[in-house]
Amino acid sequence: MKYTIFPGCLISYRFPEYEKSAKLILQKLEVEFIPVDSFSCCGSQVLESIDDEKMVLLNARNLAIAQELDIGSIITLCGSCTHILKKSLIKLHDNKILKRINKKLRLIGLKFFPKKKIEIIHIAEFLNKKEIFQKFQNLVVKKLEINIAVQNPCMVLRPSSISNLELKDRKIIRNLLTSTGITASSYRYMNRCCGGTMLAFDDSIAKDLGKLRYKELQKSGANILAVGCPNCQLMYSIYQNMLVDDVVPSIFFTQLLGLSIGFSQKDMEIDKNINTEIISNILNNSIKNNG
Amino acid sequence: MNECKECGACTNACPLNEYDENYIVYKIFFGPEKDFKLWTRCCSCFLCEENCPYGLNPREEIFKIRRNSDRSNIPPRIIKYYENIKRTGFVFNIDEYVNEERIEYGLVKLNLDRIKSEVNKLFNI
Missing domain, CATH: 1.10.1060.10 (Alpha-helical ferredoxin)
Structure with a gap:
């Protein structure tokens, strides 16, 4: 099967280290990776709030491009992209919608084929697939002596009607990290939304939601927060730094996984993080302790 | 219901x-x-x-x-983002500067001209 990564807009715009770390992990897992240069963004809750037919159309274009390249699995990194692509894919299986959308796609020489199977899967869910998880375990060479908290991406976990994830599967990111020997603290908001989507709609509310979370994060005792969505990273890096003095630095979980399978801090672009100094200190101490 | x-x-x-x-x-x-x-x-x-x-x-x-x-009733920022999507295919400003960074990171260079022209057509611009 052929795989690709859906970059989305916020990741390209602000957090390319997330895409890079995910891509390097996939390559190390030897999945057949096809780079795609012509995906637009998913339109996010912006488009979902204004015009849901256009949301399906924009993503039908993305899906049709993947189908044209024989890609069977689109791996997403962002919660919002995951939900919007999955939702659009479901809607494209309604014949009436499909007809209207394909008529528009004809204008640009594309067509969506409902019978050609294509899967949308978030990177954390992908890495939790049984055979991939096994393969990943065999690559682990380094135990990071850090204690993490996790913020899960809402729109990957929910709604269960679309996500396919059972309640018991909702530790997808935490399980991956602890399987490498990292320890985890419980964090009150792990499954309860970072509030990041509010940044676009009303950033003053988003900031207040952030403050509630940063306080709990402090209490959790974790020294690093692991996230799996660029909206969460925005809330826990740039906004946390803006709003409180003692920050618990936040990092994409793929960067930590990458380090545990032998990639360097340079490969994982730890420098790109707003709290690079704190994170490097924690990681360097961890490696020292590790011998 | x-x-x-x-x-x-x-x-x-x-x-x-x-x-x-x-x-x-x-x-x-x-x-x-x-x-x-x-x-x-x-x-x-x-x-x-x-x-x-x-x-x-x-x-x-x-x-x-x-x-x-x-x-x-729509907040102005959301209108701006919506216009960005129609005009460029992205909520945020994805330009050649972003592409340069992508290349540095070993990521695929985005074909911004194709994305823009196809999305414009779909949104009747």
Whole structure:
């Protein structure tokens, strides 16, 4: 099967280290990776709030491009992209919608084929697939002596009607990290939304939601927060730094996984993080302790 | 469709209620009046839908309110992002500078001209 990564807009715009770390992990897992240069963004809750037919159309274009390249699995990194692509894919299986959308796609020489199977899967869910998880375990060479908290991406976990994830599967990111020997603290908001989507709609509310979370994060005792969505990273890096003095630095979980399978801090672009100094200190101490 | 029994499960779960206890999710979405002023108040997390014992979907209700609402109710930033999508295919400003960084990171260079021209056609620009 052929795989690709859906970059989305916020990741390209602000957090390319997330895409890079995910891509390097996939390559190390030897999945057949096809780079795609012509995906637009998913339109996010912006488009979902204004015009849901256009949301399906924009993503039908993305899906049709993947189908044209024989890609069977689109791996997403962002919660919002995951939900919007999955939702659009479901809607494209309604014949009436499909007809209207394909008529528009004809204008640009594309067509969506409902019978050609294509899967949308978030990177954390992908890495939790049984055979991939096994393969990943065999690559682990380094135990990071850090204690993490996790913020899960809402729109990957929910709604269960679309996500396919059972309640018991909702530790997808935490399980991956602890399987490498990292320890985890419980964090009150792990499954309860970072509030990041509010940044676009009303950033003053988003900031207040952030403050509630940063306080709990402090209490959790974790020294690093692991996230799996660029909206969460925005809330826990740039906004946390803006709003409180003692920050618990936040990092994409793929960067930590990458380090545990032998990639360097340079490969994982730890420098790109707003709290690079704190994170490097924690990681360097961890490696020292590790011998 | 099931009816809202006002049990409050959605409200208890909603991050916006934790922020403002007067934000009673079921009253807003299943009450007689749809309040367009509340356009912005949803962080899209699906906790309301997930916790409703009657299978109702308050999140979808606010998105319906948003989609049926007059342009003047939409926050200016959202209009700007919407225009960005139509004009370029992206919410944020993805330009050649972003592409240069992508190349540095070993990521595929985005074909911004193709994306723009195809998305423009789909949005009738």
